Amino acid sequence: MKPDIKSRADIEKLIILFYEQVREDKTIGFIFNDVVNINWQKHISLITDFWETILLDNPVYKNNAMEVHYEINKILPLQPKHFESWLLLFYNSIDTLFEGKTATLAKVRAKSITDLMQFKMNGNKNKSTLL
Numbered sequence: 001m002k003p004d005i006k007s008r009a010d011i012e013k014l015i016i017l018f019y020e021q022v023r024e025d026k027t028i029g030f031i032f033n034d035v036v037n038i039n040w041q042k043h044i045s046l047i048t049d050f051w052e053t054i055l056l057d058n059p060v061y062k063n064n065a066m067e068v069h070y071e072i073n074k075i076l077p078l079q080p081k082h083f084e085s086w087l088l089l090f091y092n093s094i095d096t097l098f099e100g101k102t103a104t105l106a107k108v109r110a111k112s113i114t115d116l117m118q119f120k121m122n123g124n125k126n127k128s129t130l131l
Contacts, residue, residue, distance in 0.1 A: 004100025005055060012048045014106075018093040019044060027085035035076050054109055055102055065113075066120065073121045083114040 005011060019040065023029050032038050046063070053061040072078065090110045094103050 002097065002099045002103075005094075005098050005102040005106060008048065008052050008056070008058075010098070011051045011055065012044070014093055014097055015044050015048050015051065017097060018090055019047075021089045021093060022086070025085055025089060028082050028089075031072065031076060031078075031082065036072060051106070055106055066117065069117055070121065078118075078121060080118065083118055087111060087114050 003010070005014065019032075022032055046061075049061040050063075050065060052058050069078070087110055091107055094106055098106075
């Protein structure tokens with residue numbers, strides 16, 4: 001049996017694995033590597049803050065997550081395939097490392113986030129079909 005997500009260290013481990021996969025992904029890797037040209041060290045810390053806030057109820061994330069995605073969407077309109085790839089990679093990363101109540105919650109929250117982002121950026125015509 002795999003452990004559940006219980007700490008910031010667990011979330012960081014998840015995020016590191018996830019972004020290793022993202023960087024290599026043919027559907028969304030180029031967005032992170034070329035379009036945005038992410039500072040990975042800073043990004044991983046920031047996204048770990050985000051997930052720690054929504055999974056462990058520790059309010060360390062203080063930014064507006066939607067704002068940066070609106071800016072990316074202006075440069076490169078995000079399509080359903082981008083969200084679906086992101087979600088699949090996130091689910092796979094969770095399943096590789098964890099199982100349990102918080103791991104399941106992470107999947108539910110990730111699905112809600114992708115649906116909300118797509119709706120706010122493009123209307124509900126681009127809603128993800130996963131889960």
